[in-house]
Amino acid sequence: MNFQHILFSICDSGVALLCLNRPAQLNSLNEAMHLELQQALAEVIANPAIRALLLTGEGRGFCAGQDLFDGSVIGSGEPLDLGQTIERFYNPLVSALRDLPKPVVCAVNGVAAGAGANIALACDLVVAARSAYFVQAFCKIGLVPDAGGTFFLPRLIGTARAKALMLLGDKLPAEQAEQWGLIWRVVDDELLREEALMLARKLAKAPYSLALTKQALNQSATNSFNEQVALERDLQRKAGQSEDFKEGIRAFMQKREPKFNGR
Incomplete structure (x- = not known):
């Protein structure tokens, strides 16, 4: 460009x-x-x-x-x-x-x-x-x-x-x-x-979950408590299905720094 x-x-x-x-x-x-x-x-x-x-x-x-x-x-x-x-x-x-x-x-x-x-x-x-x-x-x-x-x-x-x-x-x-x-x-x-x-x-170097964290924080300004905890549930479901979560668990078990790929 x-x-x-x-x-x-x-x-x-x-x-x-x-x-x-x-x-x-x-x-x-x-x-x-x-x-x-x-x-x-x-x-x-x-x-x-x-x-x-x-x-x-x-x-x-x-x-x-x-x-x-x-x-x-x-x-x-x-x-x-x-x-x-x-x-x-x-x-x-x-x-x-x-x-x-x-x-x-x-x-x-x-x-x-x-x-x-x-x-x-x-x-x-x-x-x-x-x-x-x-x-x-x-x-x-x-x-x-x-x-x-x-x-x-x-x-x-x-x-x-x-x-x-x-x-x-x-x-x-x-x-x-x-x-x-x-x-x-x-x-x-x-x-x-x-x-x-x-x-x-x-x-x-951070995981995919940072994008979801931004989404949760942005919506917290206008959500009710019930809406926010429901959003946390839905976003955590996505994070738990990511490659980065799997890598984070592997790294924790192996006592090493995780290598996240943003997915």
């Missing part, structure tokens, strides 16, 4: 590395980048050699959100329908990351603003550079938080903090985001890519 706005490669140990690559624009998103992201994520889903995804940004920022100079936003003087942009690009993107049947690690380098912050939160494990920060910048330009932000934030940090971030638009430093439970870990800037790749490699 030849991309202009992203970098995409399959690293060793089954990790796909996906980098937003418009560093001069702080990796802000335009229509062309969205289309390339859709292609890359389709490859991640379809390719069995890819066992985990690492998402990050090139340059000094992770993602500054929507590129406000993009033609799909500025338009040609006609009444603007941002709902169409969300429906075509942002909702499919965050849904794909959240529902991807493979672990997704996000390495946040620098600013994660607006939709950029919420795209990071759609990933499974977020590691941030110490200098990074998150900002729900929508109120600064008279818009509503999107890209799943109004879903993710109150569930991660509570309604009071989510409201404050979204209504005030203040910056949230990475270390405070870690303390609040918004992200998994903060590391020194120069170690970010290395630490995130190490984490992705570890997840790439």
